[in-house]
Amino acid sequence: MAAPQGYPLLCLENPLLDIQARGDAALLEKYELKPNDAILAEDKHMGIYEDLLARDAKLIPGGAAQNTARGAQYMLPEQSVVYIGCIGKDKFGDVLKKTCEEAGVHTEYRVDETQPTGKCGVVITGHDRSMCTHLAAANEYKIEHLKQPEIWSLVEKAQFYYVGGYHLTVCVPAIIALGEEAAAKNKVFMLSISAPFIAQFFKDQLDSVLPYTDYTFCNETEAIAYSEGHQWGTEDITEIAKKFAQLPKKNTQRPRVAIVTQGTLSTIVAIGSATGAVEVKEFKVREISKDSINDTNGAGDAFAGGFCAGIVSGKSLDDSIDMGQWLASKSIQELGPSYPFPKQTY
Ligand code: 26A
Numbered sequence: 001m002a003a004p005q006g007y008p009l010l011c012l013e014n015p016l017l018d019i020q021a022r023g024d025a026a027l028l029e030k031y032e033l034k035p036n037d038a039i040l041a042e043d044k045h046m047g048i049y050e051d052l053l054a055r056d057a058k059l060i061p062g063g064a065a066q067n068t069a070r071g072a073q074y075m076l077p078e079q080s081v082v083y084i085g086c087i088g089k090d091k092f093g094d095v096l097k098k099t100c101e102e103a104g105v106h107t108e109y110r111v112d113e114t115q116p117t118g119k120c121g122v123v124i125t126g127h128d129r130s131m132c133t134h135l136a137a138a139n140e141y142k143i144e145h146l147k148q149p150e151i152w153s154l155v156e157k158a159q160f161y162y163v164g165g166y167h168l169t170v171c172v173p174a175i176i177a178l179g180e181e182a183a184a185k186n187k188v189f190m191l192s193i194s195a196p197f198i199a200q201f202f203k204d205q206l207d208s209v210l211p212y213t214d215y216t217f218c219n220e221t222e223a224i225a226y227s228e229g230h231q232w233g234t235e236d237i238t239e240i241a242k243k244f245a246q247l248p249k250k251n252t253q254r255p256r257v258a259i260v261t262q263g264t265l266s267t268i269v270a271i272g273s274a275t276g277a278v279e280v281k282e283f284k285v286r287e288i289s290k291d292s293i294n295d296t297n298g299a300g301d302a303f304a305g306g307f308c309a310g311i312v313s314g315k316s317l318d319d320s321i322d323m324g325q326w327l328a329s330k331s332i333q334e335l336g337p338s339y340p341f342p343k344q345t346y
Contacts, residue, residue: 009081013063015117015118016062040135071302071331076312082105082158147177168206172205193217214257217261255273255274258270267324286329288329298336306326310322
């Protein structure tokens with residue numbers, strides 16, 4: 001049962017189960033994968049899930065924005081987050097629902113009768129992770145689900161929206177519907193670019209939703225992919241962040257804030273303004289020893305989760321960035337996109 005008062009933060013994207021194992025160069029080569037990337041699986045990739053299971057893979061709840069939703073709830077009071085996406089009618093779907101429930105995230109999944117729950121093969125080599133996603137049911141999300149009165153009422157009650165850019169491959173109308181709701185009522189709309197392939201091959205879809213964004217998240221590779229795709233002629237992260245901050249915006253009552261994470265290097269934040277002037281800030285990450293890193297899968301999602309928690313609880317931009325960096329540092333010490341249990345406090 002959804003809470004009658006709703007949830008301040010609503011997240012939308014692709015619910016996936018991660019099948020994660022350590023791999024090597026031979027495995028990456030077999031499936032023509034880069035060490036650090038995220039792609040959609042084609043027919044030639046379908047064997048990877050069996051190969052990973054043969055390597056003692058762990059099954060871990062994933063899906064980028066679902067990780068962010070769990071991360072934000074980790075740092076917020078009870079009943080703060082609702083997550084929406086599409087799962088299949090199967091065991092993996094039940095696992096995802098249960099994990100969200102345990103993390104205190106309310107889910108409103110569309111359940112597809114024909115496709116299995118989506119999965120993501122994650123190959124860990126050193127501090128890199130390569131992800132190969134078979135969306136299956138996650139690809140069946142429909143705007144009609146969002147527009148059902150009981151779901152739409154949760155949309156209306158929410159004050160903050162976070163959409164994973166991976167959903168741009170699935171249901172752009174749903175993203176636009178959230179963007180329109182946010183812009184019309186001066187609520188906060190946040191979007192992560194999620195992967196270089198989104199900036200390259202889903203460029204038009206991305207550009208159709210960017211005007212709704214108050215906060216954009218990406219890492220350095222995604223920033224450069226966007227810049228290349230738009231012939232901006234620069235690989236300078238600060239320059240790219242500044243250009244993001246100045247892109248056209250629907251809701252002119254809020255500035256755009258473009259946030260670019262760069263692994264262990266500083267996070268770059270560009271804040272636009274009505275006059276066209278852009279302020280740039282840099283934030284050092286929280287250092288942890290190399291030995292205490294378990295794996296970096298989900299670090300960006302955790303950062304976004306901590307950041308969203310800050311924004312939802314009315315913290316300043318600087319404090320919210322620090323909350324993001326704190327949660328990311330915690331998540332990379334866990335296996336996969338997970339957070340410490342028992343709960344640690346910021
Ligand atoms: C559409 N694609 C490719 C995806 C994903 C994805 N989540 C949604 N859609 N490809 C990988 N992921 C998730 O990213 C997390 C790490 O950031 C994985 O499930 C993993 O948990």
